[in-house]
Amino acid sequence: MGVRGLWTYLKPSATTESLAALALDGRYTTGRPPFRPFVIGVDVSVWFEQCQQVTRGRAHAQSGQNPPLRTFIFRTARLKSFPVQVIFAYDGPERPALKRGQKVATKKTHWMTKPTQRILDTFDIQWFTVCTVHLVLMFVLATDSSPQAKGEAEAELAAMNGAGMIDAVMTDDSDVFAFGGRLVLRNSSLSDSTVDVYRADIPHEDYALVSLLCGGDYDMAGLPGCGPATAFGLARCGLGHSLHAAESRRQFHGPFRQSWREDMEHQLRYDPMSRVGPDNISDTVPNIDTWSAYLNPAVSEPLVPVRQPGVPDVGKIAAAAVSLLGWEDADRLLNTFHNKIWPGVVTSELLQDLCTWRPDNQDVALAAAATRHFFLHFVCKKQTVAGLSGYNVRMPADALAKDTFRFLEHLSMPEGPPKPFRLWVPEGIYKAWMKFMWTSPLDVGKPSKGGPSSQDVIDLTNESDENEWVIDFTSGSPSCGSKSKGKSKAWSMDFIDLT
Numbered sequence: 001m002g003v004r005g006l007w008t009y010l011k012p013s014a015t016t017e018s019l020a021a022l023a024l025d026g027r028y029t030t031g032r033p034p035f036r037p038f039v040i041g042v043d044v045s046v047w048f049e050q051c052q053q054v055t056r057g058r059a060h061a062q063s064g065q066n067p068p069l070r071t072f073i074f075r076t077a078r079l080k081s082f083p084v085q086v087i088f089a090y091d092g093p094e095r096p097a098l099k100r101g102q103k104v105a106t107k108k109t110h111w112m113t114k115p116t117q118r119i120l121d122t123f124d125i126q127w128f129t130v131c132t133v134h135l136v137l138m139f140v141l142a143t144d145s146s147p148q149a150k151g152e153a154e155a156e157l158a159a160m161n162g163a164g165m166i167d168a169v170m171t172d173d174s175d176v177f178a179f180g181g182r183l184v185l186r187n188s189s190l191s192d193s194t195v196d197v198y199r200a201d202i203p204h205e206d207y208a209l210v211s212l213l214c215g216g217d218y219d220m221a222g223l224p225g226c227g228p229a230t231a232f233g234l235a236r237c238g239l240g241h242s243l244h245a246a247e248s249r250r251q252f253h254g255p256f257r258q259s260w261r262e263d264m265e266h267q268l269r270y271d272p273m274s275r276v277g278p279d280n281i282s283d284t285v286p287n288i289d290t291w292s293a294y295l296n297p298a299v300s301e302p303l304v305p306v307r308q309p310g311v312p313d314v315g316k317i318a319a320a321a322v323s324l325l326g327w328e329d330a331d332r333l334l335n336t337f338h339n340k341i342w343p344g345v346v347t348s349e350l351l352q353d354l355c356t357w358r359p360d361n362q363d364v365a366l367a368a369a370a371t372r373h374f375f376l377h378f379v380c381k382k383q384t385v386a387g388l389s390g391y392n393v394r395m396p397a398d399a400l401a402k403d404t405f406r407f408l409e410h411l412s413m414p415e416g417p418p419k420p421f422r423l424w425v426p427e428g429i430y431k432a433w434m435k436f437m438w439t440s441p442l443d444v445g446k447p448s449k450g451g452p453s454s455q456d457v458i459d460l461t462n463e464s465d466e467n468e469w470v471i472d473f474t475s476g477s478p479s480c481g482s483k484s485k486g487k488s489k490a491w492s493m494d495f496i497d498l499t
């Protein structure tokens with residue numbers, strides 16, 4: 001989708017980066033909360049196509065009911081396990097009715113739209129579509145009927161990216177550059193925790209010129225014989241800028257148009273590397289309708305506001321999975337949530353805590369249930385993952401397991417305590433949470449009267465002999481000690497009751 005040959009041309013300049021490293025760059029290590037997370041806008045139409053392709057022609061007995069929706073749930077859960085905030089955009093009714101020479105059913109809703117919106121609600125992820133803004137906060141649904149998401153999702157997200165409202169756009173549609181996207185991510189399956197990162201380094205009117213000349217969704221013909229290399233060369237000659245300036249002054253037709261065409265003919269005639277002769281310039285170039293579709297797409301005014309990050313509701317996710325996917329095996333459901341859903345829940349809670357913390361808030365119990373357990377029960381050690389320093393935390397799963405089954409009255413939760421799961425927490429997030437959430441906000445910056453400082457992170461790693469350190473909350477007074485060689489070396493410590 002998008003501009004013919006553009007991804008191939010831009011690939012050498014793209015970088016493959018860890019999504020976690022990209023999201024953490026410059027965040028959480030300096031200053032104090034609230035910390036705004038890295039925000040990614042997702043073009044959901046691309047996910048629709050990819051989720052349906054995953055199992056197309058490869059369905060088998062273990063695929064289960066509705067494989068595309070199952071893939072959508074797993075992808076969403078995978079994305080939530082990274083230290084990012086996501087917002088999904090659906091195409092609106094004012095998107096172009098003709099793309100690549102084919103009519104687009106602008107009034108017909110894709111079959112995946114409603115169920116995926118239900119899934120996003122359970123994950124407490126913001127989405128917007130078809131003239132509505134959909135916000136979920138504290139499990140309360142609020143809908144604003146003001147016109148929003150008028151046209152194509154990637155155009156709306158590109159405008160939000162250009163305005164600094166979101167940090168990146170995740171899409172496979174290369175039109176996003178012509179619409180004004182500045183940081184674009186590919187590899188939305190996140191199979192290896194990395195993304196291909198494309199950074200726009202020229203004005204978006206130059207990308208619009210490339211789209212106009214190479215041919216794309218709105219005009220497949222373009223300039224016959226013109227590829228991205230030639231189109232970018234013409235853009236460097238200023239043809240995109242001059243076309244944009246003329247349209248802004250409403251001088252697109254008449255003498256200017258003829259002068260612009262002569263300028264392009266001159267550049268093509270005296271470019272020894274060009275495969276496009278001046279005689280190839282058809283009378284329709286430049287096409288004003290195609291140009292306007294890229295430079296003036298139908299987007300919201302004002303743009304859709306981005307809310308604070310939310311936390312998935314595992315009970316609602318489980319209910320949706322049973323309803324949409326037919327997951328009736330309690331043991332298998334619990335194991336799936338243990339491996340794929342719960343890590344993203346805790347990560348989301350940490351991000352939400354750090355995003356909503358305020359210096360004048362005297363409530364020391366800011367963290368939700370799972371992150372409260374995170375510190376009441378933690379056994380962790382330092383671990384470097386993909387070059388990033390962090391902490392590998394052993395998370396208790398009792399509360400999450402009970403919450404998962406709270407709407408499934410016809411299913412019995414498997415007997416016995418659920419096994420803990422491991423969660424890798426980036427060092428910056430871990431230390432920031434420890435510093436600002438472990439103590440009362442009013443205590444931050446005050447000197448300690450003894451024992452571990454309220455500002456210091458308690459390092460539970462003995463890196464010299466790789467033994468773990470634990471905080472013991474089972475005795476009369478909390479203590480911290482080593483488990484090395486059966487010996488116990490403990491000291492008392494200040495205890496803040498978060499229960």
